[in-house]
Amino acid sequence: MVRTDGAVGGSPDDDLVDDTMPRPPTPPAPTDPHIVTPTVIDSRELRAWAYLAGVAEPPAASIARLVDAVGVRDAAAAVRSRRFPEGHQAVARSTASRHHLVDPDHDLLVAERLGGRLMTADDEDWPAWALHGLSTAETSARGGPPLVLWKRGPGSITKSSERAVALVGSRAASGYGTRMAAVLATGLVDHGRCVISGGAYGIDSAAHRSALAARGDTVAVMACGLDIDYPTDHGLLFDEIARNGAVVTEYPPGMGASRHRFLARNRLVAALSKAVVVVEAGHRSGAKNTAAWARRLGIPLGAVPGPATSAMSVGCHALISDGDAALVGDVAALERLVSPDGSDALSSVPAERGETDPFETRVAAAIGKRGGVTPADIATACDADITRVRSTLARMEVHGRAVSDGATWSLPRR
Template structure:
């Protein structure tokens, strides 16, 4: 299968049997399916799919039996792949070059995986590169019952992001989400919608034309297979992906019980910079934003310049590369490395105290160091790589 524009993304060639195995496992249990991911790591994707189908599991993987009990005999991976192919979409996995491994790494830590680990696979529609988009992405989220003020602020921030070549991520819902996508499209920019249902379902239904336009020039992403409808628990699971795939999250409007606050909570867990837009003191749709700001959870963002400082506080284009990739020394990373000592066994809290820094910043730095082989974790503590 190929994306709509083959010049933008060159999919990795994967054996068709492996592709079918991935498609089967991606649909056979409710995402995020951590037990299936562990089985794949242990025996490989094809043997994992065979184990689920036959109901014969290796020792230590009985949790997979429970999570797949209701669907193992119902999933048709060929049909799912055909449906997505007809939509101009594809299934991407960790075996594909376009897999956003760095962006999703934060979901693999001991703290975050217990609440919802990384996706097993992603179903995507549209010509854009997911990995490329996440390198320059900012999420704008907020209330479904957006006010005129919230819609205007969304347009102002989106236009500024597009001018800077950034991708605008949101959840495709009514209100702030839809306003962010529409503003990005109107400005000729890139946008990504992260959905809580299958690619063949338009939710909300009134946004069918909007989703078609996003898929024409941008990207729609979901971890749910074709035919899977949206529901409350899937929206909450979806929110972790919105935060993980973004370099910063900004809550434009949020009521007291807004779902956007869940996305904000995920941003904090993942160490993703979090901002909130202040609104009128009398607006019920700004109560959530004011609480995030006053509690110190979010930075006040009142304009595009403030948003840019949130993403790149030192003024450099932090989206393009890490200091190490630019041949520079990151002073904060050097402090974290010193806190690791020579033997390891240091907890996140201990490192944060040694560096006199927020745990979110330390966590994201450790994740980057682990990816590049400069730190190791056993899931509970951290240490230096072996010499």
Template sequence: MSGPDRNARRAWAYLSAVAEPPCAPVIALTEDVGAVEAADRIRTRRLTDGDVDVLEATRARYAVDRSAADLEACERRGGRLITREDAEWPAWSLLALDQASTAARGGAPLALWVRGEHDLAEATQRSIGIVGSRAASSYGDHVAGRLGADLASAGWTVVSGGAYGIDGAAHRGALAAAGVTIAFLACGIDRDYPAGHARLLAEIGRRGLIVTEYPPGTTAAKHRFLTRNRLVAAMSSAVVVVEAGRRSGAANTAAWARRLGRPLGAVPGPVTSATSVGCHQMIADGQAHLVTDAASTAALAEPDGHDPQPPSSPRPTDDLSPSQFAVIEALPARGTLRVDEIAFGASLPADRVRAALAILELRGLVVCSGGTWALAR
């Protein structure tokens, strides 16, 4: 990497860490004067009266420059820093975060730390987020794993948060189907969180992507999970909640999906399950579409709005007249009846029963034997 490129990369790394992300004032300054100049102004406090927000946001960290160490730590883990100037920056996916209605609560990130060989912009062009409870039931694990595998087999990138429960099941399902999956972390890219998912995260980093806006060394914290959730929603063409309590991180991700205009689906669960209360509430309130499989999930994100269920095969009785259908219904599953018995059961005159039976016999639906009638087998 040449000198100017190295300086620019270090400037982006410094800006990534100088304020708790996402920091709108730092991003605005960077877009106004460029990363190198923005980093220099913040580091030297050479800011104008119009940059009061930048001064305040960077007051605690401006004197600490770990950019070189952060870039080295990232490279040691096989990662890279992606900035708004890079070709693989997912600008289209992140556009919604910069809209006026959402920027105040969490705009697009300044930069992203990424592990994995896939191009981030390409991987998120056709992606579906699967989120849910950490304390997932066996039912939830099964559904999330099946969704992850089936969606990955159909060419969708499976996006989630790398957590225990539903997140992990979705990631594993996608990997089992040899598909691409992305885990968004609420900590530095050099941290395996949760620790119990170290092997899973390593596999995702090898075959998919691990993404975070936090520089190396950053520890996980509750507010960072909530901040991370907006990226899961933004980087997904649609979001599906498999299991969720009434108040949960998954419900927060679902709220972000609605705020960003991403289609939202929810999987119904047992009415006795506390981990499905949130899903049932979203469906009942009309906030989420009921989904049960990969086809209905993918239909949320498809632009053509096609019916996710294939048309069912026509039944022999589909186009019967009311009289013909009444006669069919009056015949027992086993045994035979006389015309007068059928007329009584169907509440029809005998002549109409005979006319209906004639048509039904021609269609091979009933048979006559010894003056009695039965369903064809």
């Protein structure tokens, strides 16, 4: 954590080698194949990684090169003492303002209290293959792989990235955009996939909430520390994501969100996904930056078309018309984008998410034969959360068991 009071962890004589830092508790053996046991590393190395994670703005390529040259503990000592090996003076410039303000003990403790931990490239759950492309895609100031990842939640980042699709889009999403995000997220869960997004308002939160409501896996990639809820009123959402999935960031605890960190975060959203779909985006939407990273990394890119007159779909239409993105109008098209030849297709999820879901039966009964019922009316009739209702409606629409005119829902005619 970057401290404003000038305090630092440890003393100058035992720079980052004090072994009194307690090891994280060893978790119980996982019973879910998508949950991994954290790799336990030497506490002195852990503190050194935590220190280096906070002394420069990620992805900190110069620090990564120093670590490769001398090892993590000597790299941390060099930054702290301001004595750098020849050829590594770039580290001096990138760490000049923070090297004396980082308390690694505090950052590790904050993460542990949140149920989180620090991950390095030596960690069993480090998504090496997914992040490999960033090593050769340093075409911007915010390119390159992360030095570390801070993760909250039991979900495996590696296993999630092997079956993940990113759904991104405008924060000021329209009703059409949030509905399409729900349809696609629910369909992805039904196909056994993980939904990745950035935890923001609009399309991001609609994708996360729909995946959760469908009892699926979702990962939120943040542009701030694990201890900061951004947006502030998404705290409960992040708690729910972290209960079974994961909240992940390359920023240490205490680091706030800012524009350049969102842009840096977007490369991780793309890299950790098998495909990226822009659900809704205006002319200047930040989702277009994530789309650019998908193209740069060679990851399949799709975009959802919207009404021709909608300013919120201008970005999607441009991606499609320019040939940068494939048109994605439904889950079937999205699956073809991820796996054109079917080689990457995943098996369906358990039956309780499909036709035998008793809650779906309740929703169908609430719609009734006459139809024309709003999601709010259905939620009232079922005494259920409206997010769960919308997710169920989206699944029913995907499988042809409900239809919508954009505002109300009906059962299909037999």
